[in-house]
Amino acid sequence: MRPLATTLFGRRARRRWIHLILGGALAMPYVFVGAVVVGPFFEDTAVLGSLGAQLAAFAVGLPLAAVTALFPLTRPMSVAAVRTLCGVPADSLAEGPARTRVARTRTAAWFTLHLGFGGVISGMSLALPPFACVLILLPFFSVLADSRIGMPEVFGETWLLALSPVIGCASLVALAACAATAGGLLARWAPGLLGPTPADRLAAAEQRAADLAVRNRLARELHDSVGHALSAVTLQASAARRVLDHDPEFVREALAAIEDTTRRTVGELDAVLGVLREAGGAEPTAPAPTLAADLDGLLRRTRAAGPRVTATVSADPESLPPLVSREAYRIVQEALSNALRHGGDATSVTLRIALDGPALAVTAENPLPPRSPAPRPGGGHGLRGVADRARLLGGTAEAGPADGMWRLHVRLPLKGQQ
Incomplete structure (x- = not known):
């Protein structure tokens, strides 16, 4: 159990989680632009409230992020964040701006993955913890169980209400597992996408x-x-x-x-x-x-x-x-x-x-x-x-x-x- 807990909640996992949250924060301006683009296809009040509208705005925003990542200075910013938060060895990452087409393409792919994974994990980090806390407290507070927050149509059965703390804790563990998996994948892909190209090694x-x-x-x-x-x-x-x-x-x-x-x-x-x-x-x-x-x-x-x-x-x-x-x-x-x-x-x-x-x-x-x-x-x-x-x-x-x-x-x- 201890290795599993270290993997999900250890110092490295927490730092990689912060890196994903940073990616989600960077994704927000692109999502807002995407919301403006997809707005005419949804009701005005549903663009930021509808899950489908949010996914559509996210899908439009990521290509915009890939285009802006083609600028040379994107790589130094990404390398600094990966070196500090992801635990990737410094000698496996490139130094300086991306100047060749191959380097810029790899950096754009990395930036898009970072913002994509970061946006998903950030959304889960905002939504799941409050939901899990409600589930954990639900059997102990009748006020919550009888209100809409307690979702009586779902947890109306006594046995299901008794299991809600387990479901809440499982949700938190699932969130940590998703964050650890996404952070581990980004750390594994970082040397290939942010590492030095042959031109960088020659320089x-x-x-x-x-x-x-x-x-x-x-x-x-x-x-x-x-x-x-x-x-x-x-x-x-x-x-x-x-x-x-x-x-x-x-x-x-x-x-x-x-x-x-x-x-x-x-x-x-x-x-x-x-x-x-x-x-x-x-x-x-x-x-x-x-x-x-x-x-x-x-x-x-x-x-x-x-x-x-x-x-x-x-x-x-x-x-x-x-x-x-x-x-x-x-x-x-x-x-x-x-x-x-x-x-x-x-x-x-x-x-x-x-x-x-x-x-x-x-x-x-x-x-x-x-x-x-x-x-x-x-x-x-x-x-x-x-x-x-x-x-x-x-x-x-x-x-x-x-x-x-x-x-x-x-x-x-x-x-x-x-």
């Missing part, structure tokens, strides 16, 4: 891909700009600490280099945060560094950290497309960061930037360290970011040991880049 997948691309771009920018600065500052501070007592001039130069590096990194960090602002539709507050404008400063700051950097630039950075110039700068920055991170301040780096047919070739080489560096927790994303940058421009990236050197070679096509 959601495209949005997730766009969000992931923005996050990946931000991660690459932070890794390359801030990571390079921290590597350089770490080496400069370490070198200054070692010679603090006997070479104050070098310490002053190292501190000046640290100041310059951190000041520059603040500007680059602002540019990186501009990626987020671009995603939000705002203009970035600082220009992103490029090969044409910022390569010399990058080489100077790297050399100040200790490594010997030999750079050969045979391509004119000023003539490069802005996108290629920006991505090439980040690739060079990551190559120098790797050399600093794994080779220390005593390493040497050979950098070549040249045109290779219709592409820009960036090659960086540095000696392999005597011992393989211990893997850093969460590290290893720099070369992946370089490969991502090259792939997004239609280029290639190769990295690995060769003849005792660590070699990074990247080709970035120039044609078609803005």
